[in-house]
Amino acid sequence: xxxxxxxxxxxxxxxxxxxxxxxxxxxxxxxxxxxxxxxxxxxxxxxxxxxxxxxxxxxxxxxxxxxxxxxxxxxxxxxxxxxxxxxxxxxxxxxxxxxxxxxxxxxxxxxxxxxxxxxxxxxxxxxxxxxxxxxxxxxxxxxxxxxxxxxxxxxxxxxxxxxxxxxxxxxxxxxxxxxxxxxxxxxxxxxxxxxxxxxxxxxxxxxxxxxxxxxxxxxxxxxxxxxxxxxxxxxxxxxxxxxxxxxxxxxxxxxxxxxxxxxxxxxxxxxxxxxxxxxxxxxxxxxxxxxxxxxxxxxxxxxxxxxxxxxxxxxxxxxxxxxxxxxx
Amino acid sequence: xxxxxxxxxxxxxxxxxxxxxxxxxxxxxxxxxxxxxxxxxxxxxxxxxxxxxxxxxxxxxxxxxxxxxxxxxxxxxxxxxxxxxxxxxxxxxxxxxxxxxxxxxxxxxxxxxxxxxxxxxxxxxxxxxxxxxxxxxxxxxxxxxxxxxxxxxxxxxxxxxxxxxxxxxxxxxxxxxxxxxxxxxxxxxxxxxxxxxxxxxxxxxxxxxxxxxxxxxxxxxxxxxxxxxxxxxxxxxxxxxxxxxxxxxxxxxxxxxxxxxxxxxxxxxxxxxxxxxxxxxxxxxxxxxxxxxxxxxxxxxxxxxxxxxxxxxxxxxxxxxxxxxx
Ligand SMILES: Cc1ncc(C[n+]2csc(CCOP(=O)(O)OP(=O)(O)O)c2C)c(N)n1
Ligand SMILES: [Mg+2]
Numbered sequence: 001x002x003x004x005x006x007x008x009x010x011x012x013x014x015x016x017x018x019x020x021x022x023x024x025x026x027x028x029x030x031x032x033x034x035x036x037x038x039x040x041x042x043x044x045x046x047x048x049x050x051x052x053x054x055x056x057x058x059x060x061x062x063x064x065x066x067x068x069x070x071x072x073x074x075x076x077x078x079x080x081x082x083x084x085x086x087x088x089x090x091x092x093x094x095x096x097x098x099x100x101x102x103x104x105x106x107x108x109x110x111x112x113x114x115x116x117x118x119x120x121x122x123x124x125x126x127x128x129x130x131x132x133x134x135x136x137x138x139x140x141x142x143x144x145x146x147x148x149x150x151x152x153x154x155x156x157x158x159x160x161x162x163x164x165x166x167x168x169x170x171x172x173x174x175x176x177x178x179x180x181x182x183x184x185x186x187x188x189x190x191x192x193x194x195x196x197x198x199x200x201x202x203x204x205x206x207x208x209x210x211x212x213x214x215x216x217x218x219x220x221x222x223x224x225x226x227x228x229x230x231x232x233x234x235x236x237x238x239x240x241x242x243x244x245x246x247x248x249x250x251x252x253x254x255x256x257x258x259x260x261x262x263x264x265x266x267x268x269x270x271x272x273x274x275x276x277x278x279x280x281x282x283x284x285x286x287x288x289x290x291x292x293x294x295x296x297x298x299x300x301x302x303x304x305x306x307x308x309x310x311x312x313x314x315x316x317x318x319x320x321x322x323x324x325x326x327x328x
Numbered sequence: 329x330x331x332x333x334x335x336x337x338x339x340x341x342x343x344x345x346x347x348x349x350x351x352x353x354x355x356x357x358x359x360x361x362x363x364x365x366x367x368x369x370x371x372x373x374x375x376x377x378x379x380x381x382x383x384x385x386x387x388x389x390x391x392x393x394x395x396x397x398x399x400x401x402x403x404x405x406x407x408x409x410x411x412x413x414x415x416x417x418x419x420x421x422x423x424x425x426x427x428x429x430x431x432x433x434x435x436x437x438x439x440x441x442x443x444x445x446x447x448x449x450x451x452x453x454x455x456x457x458x459x460x461x462x463x464x465x466x467x468x469x470x471x472x473x474x475x476x477x478x479x480x481x482x483x484x485x486x487x488x489x490x491x492x493x494x495x496x497x498x499x500x501x502x503x504x505x506x507x508x509x510x511x512x513x514x515x516x517x518x519x520x521x522x523x524x525x526x527x528x529x530x531x532x533x534x535x536x537x538x539x540x541x542x543x544x545x546x547x548x549x550x551x552x553x554x555x556x557x558x559x560x561x562x563x564x565x566x567x568x569x570x571x572x573x574x575x576x577x578x579x580x581x582x583x584x585x586x587x588x589x590x591x592x593x594x595x596x597x598x599x600x601x602x603x604x605x606x607x608x609x610x611x612x613x614x615x616x617x618x619x620x621x622x623x624x625x626x627x628x629x630x631x632x633x634x635x636x637x638x639x640x641x642x643x644x645x646x647x648x649x650x651x652x653x654x
Contacts (some may be wrong), residue, residue: 056519127435129448311648
């Protein structure tokens with residue numbers, strides 16, 4: 001076992017897969033010579049060469065579209081979008097094209113590609129370096145959307161994403177990149193896409209989260225355990241689509257109460273899907289309405305550090321929501 | 329008598345260009361310090377080195393004209409007349425900022441000056457500029473739109489779509505490309521089909537093209553004036569490439585390890601502010617003392633802007649929920 005950061009785990013996953021499979025290549029803005037703005041591909045150009053580690057012009061639509069064309073023709077491209085906020089020009093290629101290949105060709109063609117992007121707030125990034133774009137992709141059938149929280153999960157899931165025969169949107173919360181450290185096995189492993197993980201066992205209520213919020217929820221769980229003796233179970237979705245409803249329902253059937261936490265704005269979010277799934281699948285077991293705690297319904301994260309702090313959830317805000325639900 | 333009068337107003341104009349460029353440089357370098365000290369957070373992209381472009385081009389505009397720009401926008405905002413206090417407060421994220429701290433450094437905006445931002449998404453602002461031009465013509469205001477873009481924009485689809493539309497619709501729009509030789513860590517030649525030769529980027533669309541030394545404010549002004557006049561007269565869009573260099577990194581978080589110190593030093597020799605200052609001195613249009621006084625006055629302006637920003641309140645919690653819908 002070695003202790004790694006999330007960004008190191010991401011780098012290791014790609015490095016291992018590129019060493020393993022000649023068909024894996026990576027393209028994006030400033031990823032080769034500079035190793036990427038977050039250094040996810042630092043040194044790759046030396047190890048794999050410029051035919052496989054490709055600097056692109058500023059052209060998100062083409063980065064993704066070309067990755068798609070190469071994927072359909074037998075390669076396994078990883079397209080890096082520098083910040084998730086810059087993915088919008090590529091929406092047509094992802095939602096309009098990549099998601100539809102297998103279905104539209106009745107399975108004759110498929111698109112083994114990964115689109116990686118750093119997302120999320122809490123980094124003083126302001127309007128265009130903080131966005132949560134998760135739900136837009138999760139809504140689109142044909143795409144798999146993965147959003148790990150820990151180095152272990154990030155590595156195992158990214159390796160599976162690269163090996164997957166269908167497009168994966170791989171969301172890396174940029175605040176976790178260097179903040180979150182964790183144990184990663186030295187030996188080879190992968191983790192299945194579409195399987196959630198119980199990050200903390202508890203008996204009083206279930207908290208469902210993903211990404212940075214998993215860590216905030218774990219902190220909050222410790223806070224309420226100490227202050228109020230509340231025993232919260234934390235379910236980390238890890239994959240947003242396809243959603244692992246079984247793991248969620250199993251937990252809620254045990255605890256009878258559920259809170260869904262998401263950094264993204266509230267309405268029409270992942271939380272709504274989770275809440276609806278619980279309402280349908282565990283109605284008889286519920287002792288309280290499913291609660292949601294989310295970012296406010298605002299067009300974007302404001303720049304002002306003071307307003308950003310208001311906007312973002314925190315362990316304290318989550319602890320308060322847990323107490324409310326426990327008291328119901 | 330008349331010749332002398334012209335001279336005096338010409339001199340005032342030239343000194344004003346000097347003053348504006350110096351204000352921008354001082355604003356940039358001091359805000360860089362504020363960033364290093366943690367008073368400004370997030371990302372900060374400085375305009376140092378490129379001042380002649382914003383100042384030269386914007387000085388040819390009328391109030392009814394529109395300015396739209398990229399995220400390296402402090403210089404354009406100041407040249408368009410934004411109060412440095414409001415600009416600095418926005419960088420600090422304070423309630424007194426030009427957008428109450430909601431936008432930050434990359435999103436300076438001032439409707440009263442027809443200054444339409446400050447846009448973080450590369451090339452995302454180009455169609456918007458064309459829309460402003462379309463509306464100006466529709467409303468018959470006689471206004472034109474001037475849009476600044478970085479060399480990286482040329483590689484995005486919006487650049488080509490907007491160029492084409494502007495030409496097809498004969499819009500009153502001037503594209504001013506600030507070619508500072510790098511888009512983040514990428515040298516222009518590595519990302520552009522013509523190896524970073526942007527001089528004819530408007531040509532495929534039948535748009536008149538011009539190239540100008542972006543370190544020479546007077547040259548920029550001449551070329552911009554001609555382009556603005558042409559487009560205002562209904563002769564369709566124009567395109568200008570200004571060759572320049574950003575003296576600082578892409579942002580203050582940039583280690584600048586993709587270009588050489590020598591290259592930077594070569595460009596610093598062409599500093600647009602000293603270039604104009606020296607020329608004015610040579611032509612006896614000013615004195616060392618007069619230039620020094622201008623600089624000291626602007627130093628005070630920036631000092632005052634920083635004090636204002638520091639002392640301004642943070643936006644209050646309820647501001648989070650304002651300005652969402654009408
Ligand atoms: C659509 C989009 N993709 C990527 C980015 C990230 N990014 C910000 S600035 C920049 C480089 C832009 O270079 P250029 O247009 O030359 O402007 P300069 O920074 O040199 O002024 C990049 C890649 C972005 N803001 N928007
Ligand atoms: Mg550039």
